[in-house]
Amino acid sequence: MRRSRIQIGPSGLLYLVIATLILGAAIYTQANLLFWSFGLMIGGLLLSIFIALGALRKVTVTRLPPGHGVAGEPLALRYQLTNGRRFWPTFNLIIRETWGKNRRQARRVSPVAQQQLTGQPTGWILHLAPGQTAMAEAICWPTRRGMLAFECIEVTTSFPFGVLKRKIRVQQQDEVLIYPHLYRMNRRLMFQLSEFDMAGRQHMDRGGGYEEFFGLRPYRSGDRLKMIDWKHTARFGEMVSREYTQPTPPRIMIVLDLTPKPASKLQVDAVTKPTRRWWSLRKSGVMQRGWSPHPTDGVERAVSLAASLVCDAYFYGYKIGMVVKGGNCQPVPTHHSLPHRTKMLESLSTVHRDDTRHEAQAFSKSATVVIQLGEAADTPSPNGCVTLSAAQLERYIRENESVSEELLSTQTVSESRRAEVHRVSREADEQQGIQQARAKEETLA
Amino acid sequence: MNVVFMFRRLVFVQVMIGIVAFCLAEPPHGNPALLLVAGTLCVLSWYVAEGPGGKPLPQWLINLGAMAAIAWLGVDLIFRRHPIIVGMCHFTMWLQILQLYGHKKNREYGLILVLSMLQMIGASILSVTMLFGILLFVYSVVGLFTVLLFQFKTTSDDILAHRRRSATRPSSVSRPKPVVCRGHRWQFRMVAMFVGSMCAIIAVACFVLVPRTSRFADNPLIAGIGASQIGYTNRVNLNAAPPTIDNREPVLHLELSSDQNESHHLLRGSALDFYDAASRSWMRGPEIDRLDRTLSLDEPANVGQLRRGEAYVDATVTLRNNHRRTLFSLCPIVQVSSPSLHSVKFNPFDQQLSSDASPNKVMVYHFRTPARHTLRIAPAMSPRVVLRQPRGEDGWRLFSRNQKFFTYARGWDVEREWLAKHTLNILRDALKEPDLTRDPATVYHARDYEWAKVLEQYLQTKFTYSLTNFPSHGRDPIIDFLDTRGEGHCELFASALTAMTRSIGMRARVIAGYRASEYNAIGDYFLVREGNAHAWTEIDCGPMGWQTFDATPPEDVAAAHAANRSWASGLSDLYGHLEFLWIDTFVAYDKETRDEVLSSIGDSIRGATTDRDSFIGGIVAWFGDLIERWRMNQFSFSIMAITFVFICIGVGSLIRMTIVRRKRMTALQLTKLSRPQRNRLARRLTFYLDMLELLGRYGYDRPQWQSPFSFATDLSKTDLEKFEPVLGLTEHFYEIRFGHRESDAARQQRIRELLKQLEQTLAGRKDVA
Secondary structure, three states: OEEEEEEEOHHHHHHHHHHHHHHHHHHHHOOHHHHHHHHHHHHHHHHHHHHHHHOOOOEEEEEEOOOEEEOOOOEEEEEEEEEOOOOOOEEEEEEEEEOOOOHHHHHHHOOOOOOOEOOOOEEEEEEEOOOOEEEEEEEEOEOOOEEEEEEEEEEEEOOOOOOEEEEEEEEEEEEEEEEOOOOOEOHHHHHHHHHOOOOOOOEEEEEOOOOOEEEEEEOOOOOOHHHEOHHHHHHHOOOEEEEEEEEOOOEEEEEEEOOOOOOOHHHHHHHHOOOHHHHHHHHHOOOOOOOOOOOOHHHHHHHHHHHHHHHHHHHHOOEEEEEEEOEOOOOEEEEOOHHHHHHHHHHHHHOOEOOOOOOOOOHHHHOOEEEEOOOOOOOEOOOOOEEEEHHHHHHHEOOOOOOOHHHHOOOOOOHHHHHHHHHHHHHHHHHHHHHHHHHHHHHHO | OOHHHHHHHHHHHHHHHHHHHHHHHOOOOOOHHHHHHHHHHHHHHHHHHHOOOOOOOOHHHHHHHHHHHHHHHHHHHHHOOOOHHHHHHHHHHHHHHHHHHOOOOHHHHHHHHHHHHHHHHHHHHHOOOHHHHHHHHHHHHHHHHHHHHHHHHHHHHHHHHHHHHHOOOHHHOOOOOOOOOOOHHHHHHHHHHHHHHHHHHHHHHHHHHOOOOOOOOOOHHHOOOOHHHOOOOOOEEOOOOOOOOOOOOEEEEEEEOOOOOOOOEEEEEEEEOEEEOOOOEEEOOHHHHOOOEEEEOOOOEEOOOOOOOOOEEEEEEEEOOOOOOEEOEOOOOOEEEOOOOOEEEEEOOOOEEEOOOOOOOOEEEEEEEEOOOOHHHOHHHOOOEOOEOOOOOOOOOEOOEOHHHOOOOOOOOOOHHHHHHHHHHHHHHHHOOOOOOOOOOOOOOOOHHHHHHHHHHHHHHHOEEOOOOOOOOOOOHHHHHHHHHOEEOHHHHHHHHHHHHHHOOOOEEEEEEEEEOEEEOOOOEEEEEHHHEEEEEEEEOHHHOEEEEOOOOHHHHHHHHOOOOOOOHHHHHHHHHHHHHHHHHHHOOOHHHHHHHHHHHHHHHHHHHHOOOOHHHHHHHHHHHHHHHHOOOHHHHHHHHHHHHHHHHHHHHHHHHHHHHHHHHHHOOOOOOOHHHHHHHHHHOHHHHHHHHHHHHOOOOOOOOOOHHHHHHHHHHHOOOOOHHHHHHHHHHHHHHOOOOOOOHHHHHHHHHHHHHHHHHHHHHHHHO
16 A cells, blocks of 8 residues: 655745745845746745655555564665656655554554664665666664564655655565574683583494594495595405594583572662663673663573574584473474574564463473573583573673674584684683682782 | 765855855945955855864854854944845854854754855845846855755755664764665756756746836835945035946946947936035926926937938937936937837927836837037027927927026026136136126127137146045035135036036036946947946037037046956956846846736737737637638537547546556556566456455455465465455466466356355355444
C-alpha cells in the first residue's frame, strides 16, 4: 500500500512571509525591481508545487533487511530505491522507518517507544537519476535482543526550496532478529575452558587426521605417497596405507541456569544500581547506552555471557553446546559449525525465563560451564564444571575491546593461532603469578 | 559532491554581492567608503572564521557588535537623518558581517540569508540602475544555488544529528556520505538551470501582469532619496546647493535627424521670468502658467511656421523620470508630435512644453526646429504677440499685440540703481563709450543684442566658474556674486546676466534645462544625464526675438560636463545605451505601460485570430466557415453532437481500459515481459485476478509489495481450512506463470472448482459471522 502526502513546513512558511513582505514593499514603493523579485518568489513557489506533485511519482522503495543484528551495535538497514521516470531525476530523498498509521500511534507502538531502538532509522539519497537504482543505508542501534519488527517506509523530499514536503509511505513488514549483547571473553577464561576435558583425551578414536598412528588399511586411490606403509606393502604384496587420529577440539557444554537464585549483595548491586565498574564500562563504550537498569537485567546479562561464550568458542574452534534451565529453549548438543552457532545465537535471542521448566536436562550432566544468575565461584566444581556468575560479567570480558566484526565473522582461528593464544595466556598467568609473589614478598619485607 | 564545502563559499559570495550591490545603490551616488569598509570586513571574516586555522569569534563579542549596530541605526536615523530604508539596510548589513565572524550552524546560516535578502529588498527600492539590476540578477542566480545546497546541507546535518543522538558512541558517527547516481553533477546543474529559467519566466510574467498603481510612492520610507539625485529643477534657488554634476543617471536621449556639427545643444526646460528676492529663487510667473494651452497630439501639432525653403532639423527625445512634468526641447520649435503622449501643454510666450502623463512613464516625442536659430521663425516667442489659430488653418501663425504682457520678464528691484550703474559702467568700459546710456523705460533698443553680448563676454572672462555654494545670508546672492565674490555656478551666471540686462530695461529670463554634450556613437544620439543640468539666459532682442546667451565660462562648463573619452569610451557608450534600454523597458514599466502591453497583446491575439492569412486565423476561420460550408441544420448538429459524445465515451473507455490493463499486469507481475508473452499469460492467469477480486470483496487485499506465495501463506496461517483453495490457486498461478505449464481443460476445470470452493467457504464464514 502506498500513500502520498504534501505538507508545508516551517521553511515554507518563512518563504511565504518573505514573498508577502516583498509584495508589500513593491506595492508600497512601486519599485519595479521588487515586482520582479516578487515574481521570482512566486516562480519558486509554483515550481515547488509542480515539482512536489511529481517528485516521487514512479519512485519505488524496497527494504532489504539484514539477517540479524546485535544489541548495542549499529544495525544497517538498506533500501533499494528505483526512479522509474525517464527524464526527471529526484534529489534529496530522506528515507525513514515509521510505525502505526500516524504519529500518535507511532509514539505508542514503535520500537523507539518500547526502547528497542534508540532512534528512528533514517537514510539519505542525494540524487536518484532517472531509470536508475540506488541503495540507501539507515543506521540504527537496537538496545535489546529479540525480534525487531519494521512496518512502513516513509520517503520524503523537500526539493528544490524546502517550501513543500512531499511524502510517501510504503507498507512493507519485515522482522530482524537481534542477538544479545556480545563481548569478547577473557583469554584466560577461554584457555581455562579449553584445557578442560573430562576424559582427558586429546585425540579422537577415529582415523582421517594427522596426529598419531591409528592403524592400517588398504590403499585407496588418492592417498598421499607419504601415507603408504612400504614395509607392510612389501610384506603383503599389496599397497597398505597408514591412518592417523584426528585431534579432539575442546568441547564446551554451557548450562544456562535462569532459575532465580537468592540474591547476593553483588547481584543486587548489579541489578539495581550501577557500580563504579559498571559505570566505567558504559563510559568506555564496552557496555553501550541503551542498557538501562531493568528488573530482568540479571537474565539479560546471563544470556549475553552465554552468547559471548558461544561466539568466542566458535572463533577459537571449540565445540559447544547449550542447555537452558528455567527457560524456553531446546537443548543444543555440542558441535562446531557456523549454522550451529547461528542456531544457538537465535535461541539465545528469543529465550526468556520460564519458571515452569526446572527439570534437569540430559545434557546438563556433561556440562563444563554453568552460568548462573546469582553469585558463584569460578573454580571448577568437584565434577569439573566451571560456574560463572552473570552478576560478575565484567570479570569475564575484555573491557578495552568492543565487539568487532571478528566476533561474528565466519572465520575461525587456525590451530597455530589457537596455540599461540594459549601460550600467551599461560605466560600471562605465569607473569601474574610472579608479580603476585613479588608483591607478597615486598609486603612481607 | 561536497555540499558543505560549496555551500559555505556560496553564502560568502552571496553576502559579498549583497553588500556590493547595496553600497552601489545607496543614494545619492553609491557609498564607496562604506563599500571599502564593509567589503574589507566581509573578506576578512573568511580568513578569521572559515580559513585554515580560523576560529570564530566568541558569542559575547558578536552580541556586543549587534548592540553597536543597533546604536549605529539610531545614529543613522536621528543624527545623520538618513532615510529609514537606508538605515535599516545599514543595520542588516552590519548584522550579516557580525554573523559571518561568529560560529555558524544552520540557524545562523538561515539568518544570514534572510538578512541578505532583506538588504537586497531595501536596495531594490533605492536604486534602479542597470548595474544594480545586473548585480541583483547575479545575486538571484547565486541565491538559487545557495538555497538548493542549503537544502542538502540541512538534510545532511539533520541526519548526522539524528544518528549521533541515537548512537551508543556519538563520537564514532561520521557525516553521512551522500548517495548519488551516475551523472549527478550535470543533472543537478541542468535541474538548477531549469528551475532558474522557469522562475525567471514566471517572474517576467508576474512583472508584466501584476497591477500597478499610477500613484508615485511618496512615503517616509524613501523620503529624501529622490530629491538629492536631481540635477534639473524648475525653480532655481540661489541659496540652495548648485546643480549636481556627479549624478550619472541618464535622463533623456536626443536624436537629431541631421548632423549639426555642434559639440553641444541646450535643451530648454523651464523659462523662469520671475525673481522672488525673499526666497532668492527664480520661478515662472503665475500669469504665464494660466496661458498654457493643451495641444492634442493625435496628429502633429504646429506651434510655429518655417520660412519657405528654410532648412529644419527633426529631433526625437526619449525622456524618463519626468517628475516635474517638463518636456525638454531645442529652441525654437515649430511642430510637436508623439507616439506615447496623447496631449502636451504648450505656452506660446515662453515656448515651454509640459505633460501631465505619469512621471514614471518613458515619453518619446518629436519636435521640429529650424536648422538656424533665426528669430523670425519664432514670433510666438515674443511677449508682445499672442499666438492664435485662425479658422480654417492648421498652423499657429496669427499674432497681435497684447499690452497685458508689457511687463513680462522686465524690471529689477534688488539694488537696481547700483546694478544699472554697474552694468552701464561695464558697457562703457568695454565699448569705450563714456556717454553710453539706455532708458530703462524703453522696451527695445537697437543695440540690445550687442550690449547683451558684451555683458555675456564680461561675465565669461571676468568671473570664475565654481560649484562651491556660498550661502549669502545678508546680501542678495546675485549682487554678492557681481560685487564681491566673483565666482559661482551656472545659475548665478545666468541670474547675473538676467539681472544686469533687466536693470537697464531689457527683457530677460533665466532658462533651466540640460546641456547635451555626451554623444553616444553606438546609439547615434546625445545622452543627457542628471549631472548635465544647466542654466542660461534668454534676452529679447526686439526684431531678432528671444536670443540665447550663456554667460557661464564655456570651457569650464564643457570641462565639468565632459565625459572622459578613453580606450574604454566604446564600452562606456555601450553601457550607456544598454542602461537607457534597461530604464526604457524595465524601470519605467508602470500602470499605463502595463495597460498598453496588455492591450497590444490582446490586439495581437485578436489580429492573429481575425487574419485569415495567419495560421491561427486560418484555423479559426475554418471553424467559423464550417457551418456554412457543410450547410448544417439542426439535425446535422444533433448527429455531430452524438458522434462527439460517442467519441468522448470511446476515448474515456480506452483510457480506462489502459489503466485497468496496467493494474492487471502489475498484479500478475507481468510488467517486465515482452508484449506477446504478456498478453498470452494475462489470458491464462485471469483466474488469479478473479481470486484476488473475490478475496478483496471479503476484505483480504494483497499488498502490492507482497508476492503471491507469501500472500497465500499468510492467509493459510490465519485459517488453513478456509484458505486452502487459495494455496491451490496460487500453485496453479506459479505453474503457469513461471513453470510454463499449459492451461489445459483439466487444469481449468480444477481452477474453476477451487474458485467455487473459495467462494463458498468465504460466503459460509460470512454467514456465520
